[in-house]
Amino acid sequence: xxxxxxxxxxxxxxxxxxxxxxxxxxxxxxxxxxxxxxxxxxxxxxxxxxxxxxxxxxxxxxxxxxxxxxxxxxxxxxxxxxxxxxxxxxxxxxxxxxxxxxxxxxxxxxxxxxxxxxxxxxxxxxxxxxxxxxxxxxxxxxxxxxxxxxxxxxxxxxxxxxxxxxxxxxxxxxxxxxxxxxxxxxxxxxxxxxxxxxxxxxxxxxxxxxxxxxxxxxxxxxxxxxxxxxxxxxxxxxxxxxxxxxxxxxxxxxxxxxxxxxxxxxxxxxxxxxxxxxxxxxxxxxxxxxxxxxxxxxxxxxxxxxxxxxxxxxxxxxxxxxxxxxxxxxxxxxxxxxxxxxxxxxxxxxxxxxxxxxxxxxxxxxxxxxxxxxxxxxxxxxxxxxxxxxxxxxxxxxxxxxxxxxxxxxxxxxxxxxxxxxxxxxxx
Amino acid sequence: xxxxxxxxxxxxxxxxxxxxxxxxxxxxxxxxxxxxxxxxxxxxxxxxxxxxxxxxxxxxxxxxxxxxxxxxxxxxxxxxxxxxxxxxxxxxxxxxxxxxxxxxxxxxxxxxxxxxxxxxxxxxxxxxxxxxxxxxxxxxxxxxxxxxxxxxxxxxxxxxxxxxxxxxxxxxxxxxxxxxxxxxxxxxxxxxxxxxxxxxxxxxxxxxxxxxxxxxxxxxxxxxxxxxxxxxxxxxxxxxxxxxxxxxxxxxxxxxxxxxxxxxxxxxxxxxxxxxxxxxxxxxxxxxxxxxxxxxxxxxxxxxxxxxxxxxxxxxxxxxxxxxxxxxxxxxxxxxxxxxxxxxxxxxxxxxxxxxxxxxxxxxxxxxxxxxxxxxxxxxxxxxxxxxxxxxxxxxxxxxxxxxxxxxxxxxxxxxxxxxxxxxxxxx
Numbered sequence: 001x002x003x004x005x006x007x008x009x010x011x012x013x014x015x016x017x018x019x020x021x022x023x024x025x026x027x028x029x030x031x032x033x034x035x036x037x038x039x040x041x042x043x044x045x046x047x048x049x050x051x052x053x054x055x056x057x058x059x060x061x062x063x064x065x066x067x068x069x070x071x072x073x074x075x076x077x078x079x080x081x082x083x084x085x086x087x088x089x090x091x092x093x094x095x096x097x098x099x100x101x102x103x104x105x106x107x108x109x110x111x112x113x114x115x116x117x118x119x120x121x122x123x124x125x126x127x128x129x130x131x132x133x134x135x136x137x138x139x140x141x142x143x144x145x146x147x148x149x150x151x152x153x154x155x156x157x158x159x160x161x162x163x164x165x166x167x168x169x170x171x172x173x174x175x176x177x178x179x180x181x182x183x184x185x186x187x188x189x190x191x192x193x194x195x196x197x198x199x200x201x202x203x204x205x206x207x208x209x210x211x212x213x214x215x216x217x218x219x220x221x222x223x224x225x226x227x228x229x230x231x232x233x234x235x236x237x238x239x240x241x242x243x244x245x246x247x248x249x250x251x252x253x254x255x256x257x258x259x260x261x262x263x264x265x266x267x268x269x270x271x272x273x274x275x276x277x278x279x280x281x282x283x284x285x286x287x288x289x290x291x292x293x294x295x296x297x298x299x300x301x302x303x304x305x306x307x308x309x310x311x312x313x314x315x316x317x318x319x320x321x322x323x324x325x326x327x328x329x330x331x332x333x334x335x336x337x338x339x340x341x342x343x344x345x346x347x348x349x350x351x352x353x354x355x356x357x358x359x360x361x362x363x364x365x366x367x368x369x370x371x372x373x374x375x376x377x378x379x380x381x382x383x384x385x386x387x388x389x390x391x392x393x394x395x396x397x398x399x400x401x402x403x404x405x406x407x408x409x410x411x412x413x414x415x416x417x418x419x420x421x422x423x424x425x426x427x428x
Numbered sequence: 429x430x431x432x433x434x435x436x437x438x439x440x441x442x443x444x445x446x447x448x449x450x451x452x453x454x455x456x457x458x459x460x461x462x463x464x465x466x467x468x469x470x471x472x473x474x475x476x477x478x479x480x481x482x483x484x485x486x487x488x489x490x491x492x493x494x495x496x497x498x499x500x501x502x503x504x505x506x507x508x509x510x511x512x513x514x515x516x517x518x519x520x521x522x523x524x525x526x527x528x529x530x531x532x533x534x535x536x537x538x539x540x541x542x543x544x545x546x547x548x549x550x551x552x553x554x555x556x557x558x559x560x561x562x563x564x565x566x567x568x569x570x571x572x573x574x575x576x577x578x579x580x581x582x583x584x585x586x587x588x589x590x591x592x593x594x595x596x597x598x599x600x601x602x603x604x605x606x607x608x609x610x611x612x613x614x615x616x617x618x619x620x621x622x623x624x625x626x627x628x629x630x631x632x633x634x635x636x637x638x639x640x641x642x643x644x645x646x647x648x649x650x651x652x653x654x655x656x657x658x659x660x661x662x663x664x665x666x667x668x669x670x671x672x673x674x675x676x677x678x679x680x681x682x683x684x685x686x687x688x689x690x691x692x693x694x695x696x697x698x699x700x701x702x703x704x705x706x707x708x709x710x711x712x713x714x715x716x717x718x719x720x721x722x723x724x725x726x727x728x729x730x731x732x733x734x735x736x737x738x739x740x741x742x743x744x745x746x747x748x749x750x751x752x753x754x755x756x757x758x759x760x761x762x763x764x765x766x767x768x769x770x771x772x773x774x775x776x777x778x779x780x781x782x783x784x785x786x787x788x789x790x791x792x793x794x795x796x797x798x799x800x801x802x803x804x805x806x807x808x809x810x811x812x813x814x815x816x817x818x819x820x821x822x823x824x825x826x827x828x829x830x831x832x833x834x835x836x837x838x839x840x841x842x843x844x845x846x847x848x849x850x851x852x853x854x855x856x
């Protein structure tokens with residue numbers, strides 16, 4: 001099988017290194033089963049890993065080459081990648097891609113094209129780097145009814161939250177973000193990661209596969225970690241939780257919810273223990289039960305490993321699952337509005353220290369059907385009291401109404417904050 | 429694809445339930461892609477799940493039936509299962525099995541037979557129930573060089589150790605074992621689980637696949653949890669560890685070690701947080717890095733899910749990895765003797781409380797090249813002192829020699845104990 005690699009960045013170097021070094025592949029497929037026919041990138045590369053490989057500067061010339069059977073799309077971005085992948089599929093060539101943004105926005109169209117051409121579009125590398133979650137959802141859990149996925153699926157945000165939560169850190173979001181950028185764990189423009197869009201792409205892809213529903217990136221509620229401060233993390237810890245940035249997709253027989261947001265998770269849960277740039281995906285399915293996949297979510301080695309796993313499947317002639325799972329003509333569940341979803345909450349208020357104040361807070365919550373699971377308070381020298389509560393799970397609409405009511409109370413100071421609580425045990 | 433299910437126990441009921449209920453399989457394969465042609469078991473079953481399925485009492489009549497394409501071996505045990513699987517493969521029929529003992533002892537022979545017949549022998553369900561670790565090792569990490577596997581791969585022992593370690597438990601091994609038996613987490617004859625043989629079977633199978641070495645069950649050093657007492661667990665916790673029963677397989681370019689034994693793991697490690705009957709497998713590989721797979725290790729649903737995953741691969745015509753990976757003509761690494769392996773140790777001694785005693789202990793250890801990482805001591809009313817030490821990683825031969833020397837010291841009381849320490853971070 002002769003492949004053409006488009007892109008010459010980090011992941012491409014990982015793929016080339018593996019293909020040149022791996023004894024395992026040789027043993028299983030024969031020594032020349034996967035040959036790199038050519039690489040292409042808009043910019044020349046002086047990466048010594050690529051030495052000896054024919055290198056072109058026009059990626060769009062690759063799909064039509066007769067000496068290439070499979071295109072590996074690693075150029076990133078959306079527009080050019082879309083053009084490239086469409087061209088390759090139209091030429092009857094299978095494509096392996098690590099491009100989650102492309103799939104999240106054009107997966108249905110590309111899958112339909114692949115299917116009509118009788119070729120494969122594989123993308124293990126697009127979701128959570130080295131964790132084989134796509135294969136698990138597509139193949140291992142094929143006899144299951146998946147009810148939920150919940151995971152830490154963006155390494156940048158988890159690195160930042162881990163650093164901010166370190167004992168004695170007292171580091172602001174901005175300070176830690178700068179450190180992440182210096183270490184290469186965050187992009188120069190980090191919006192995509194810290195704003196949650198990257199996680200939303202991954203979640204939409206996993207949810208489509210897990211639930212056999214169309215891919216619906218526009219239905220993913222997306223909130224980033226920009227608003228989290230060090231006090232949030234400290235209070236969460238005192239109350240028995242850690243703050244993580246989660247992707248959550250839940251389905252019942254008729255509805256589907258997909259959301260990406262920061263959340264408190266119980267500190268005894270496995271997700272709470274996931275540190276730094278590591279990713280973790282919890283899958284709740286019947287009858288298999290609860291499984292958790294943990295591993296490196298990005299980088300040349302992990303992502304390259306997943307690209308090569310897809311290439312191996314193509315080289316050994318493994319028929320892939322019928323690709324309709326990302327297409328638009330499947331599924332029957334209705335997407336839930338975020339206002340209809342349920343979460344617990346951590347609420348932090350600063351209130352004027354007056355008699356009966358706590359009872360007023362309690363009755364505002366009760367009026368909206370909310371109940372308090374834990375409460376702590378701390379007097380400030382300025383005559384106010386900080387009140388931090390964990391609320392039991394409630395419908396978002398009711399909670400938001402109660403928060404508005406609390407904020408409008410004359411003795412509640414400006415700046416009331418709320419972060420959702422998610423217990424992985426609550427699904428399954 | 430028409431299948432014949434041999435065996436009518438827990439796993440068989442899980443498989444039948446999934447095949448009858450799963451919408452996912454229908455959507456992906458067509459509604460009748462996997463048909464149950466017949467079941468067979470030496471004893472009739474009145475399980476209502478099996479109602480309507482033709483039921484035979486002679487499992488050995490199944491392989492030659494013209495209306496069966498694939499045999500699902502769920503009868504367990506070794507001798508009859510071997511006869512059955514050989515007959516099926518000889519008839520040119522693929523086999524799916526959940527039988528780890530059969531594979532551990534006869535995997536090489538059966539794989540060679542499957543290969544010569546051009547059929548498949550699949551066994552995702554044989555290792556760690558619902559965790560798709562076989563597919564991960566065989567397919568996802570195919571481009572990697574696996575250096576180590578370390579896991580909690582027996583649910584019974586982990587349940588017992590978890591219960592014994594619960595705060596205020598003070599429960600003896602025997603008490604907790606009885607509870608496990610009552611809950612169905614331990615067999616009436618629990619020797620196989622608590623003695624480590626079950627874990628050794630799984631480890632041997634995983635190691636053969638991970639390292640592309642022949643399956644060598646007789647090279648697995650195997651120690652159970654029978655000797656662990658509540659004091660061991662308490663001391664481990666004081667020193668920052670948990671005691672787990674681990675399967676560990678490590679390889680470098682020339683040697684291979686496989687061992688199953690109780691070990692202290694750092695309480696911050698992910699393995700330390702695995703509770704109850706849950707299984708977890710840590711895979712260290714280059715270039716993917718460290719991944720961890722966690723999930724239910726046994727039961728109708730999880731194990732049935734894995735059997736169905738294998739059936740799905742057969743039904744969609746997925747060529748399986750060339751099966752020589754369990755056969756005897758591969759691999760070049762030499763199995764290490766346990767005496768050559770390295771571990772840290774927790775040592776617990778009761779010594780006569782005499783001046784200079786600790787310095788004598790220290791110098792015995794130093795004479796054997798051992799160094800102390802942590803030490804705690806506690807005086808007993810009878811004039812003895814309990815000394816508990818964590819020793820840095822050392823070669824087993826040297827450690828055993830030092831332990832013998834310590835035990836033979838006139839002021840060391842009988843009953844000195846030692847448990848290995850394993851840090852998952854130490855490999856990779």
